Amino acid sequence: MTNTNHAHNFQAIERLAAIQQQGGDADSIWSEFERSLTEVFGQRLFTVLAYDEASSRLGRLHSNRLDINPVGGLKRVTQSRWSDQVLRRGEIFVGSSREDIKAVFSEYEMLWSIGCESVLNIPVRKNGVTLGTMNLLGEAGLYDHADIGLALVFAQLAVSPLEDQVHRLRGLEDPDFMEQV
Known part of the structure; x- marks a missing residue:
């Protein structure tokens, strides 16, 4: 699902540009991304992950469900096919069904339990290098007709705030347990 009201979608983009131009903090910026992407694409779960290729890690910067996806995870x-597509080649991944969720996420049962049966993973890239991903999960088939070009516009708006946080991953120690993607 993509909201086809172009004026509404442009307003979401304008809000994101304005908050960054005004110097909003990271939490405010990611909250506005959550609001805007939800209005445009819909979601039950929204997360933002920073990617550090050197350490082969993703770090969660934002989540609308802290009870199941805490910030800092x-x-x-x-x-994997997913990491090659999304992180290395920088291509958007659309998963339509429970099977697609299971193929990508080790925590698929938890995702199913909150009604997440489809996914839109939007890589955020600068100069051909993936800085992270914005991830929307929702009911089955929700993103089958998502406007990929519009998702890429949102990704480019996320470059600056994400770039500011990627370097922090390198200094973090590995926890005792890490999910894998």
Whole structure:
């Protein structure tokens, strides 16, 4: 699902540009991304992950469900179809069903339990390098007709705030347990 009201979508983009131009803090910026992307694409779960290729880790910067996806959580990046597509090639991933969720997420049962049966993973890149991802999960088939071009516009608006936080991952120690993607 993509909101096809172009004026409404442009207003969401304007809000994101304004908060960054005004020097909003990271929490405010990610909250506005959550609001805007929810209005445009819909979601039950929204997260933002920073990616550090050197350490093969993703670090959670924002989540609208802190009870299940707390900020600061780390994931180990393994060699997979998803990591090749999203992190290395920088291509958007659309998963339509429970099977797609299970193929990508080790925590698929928890995601299913909150009604997440589809996913839109939007890589955020600068100069061909992936800085992280914005991730929307919702009911089955929700993103089948998502406007990928519009998702890429939102990704470019996320470059600056994400870039500011990527370097922090390198200094963090690995926890005892990390989910894998």
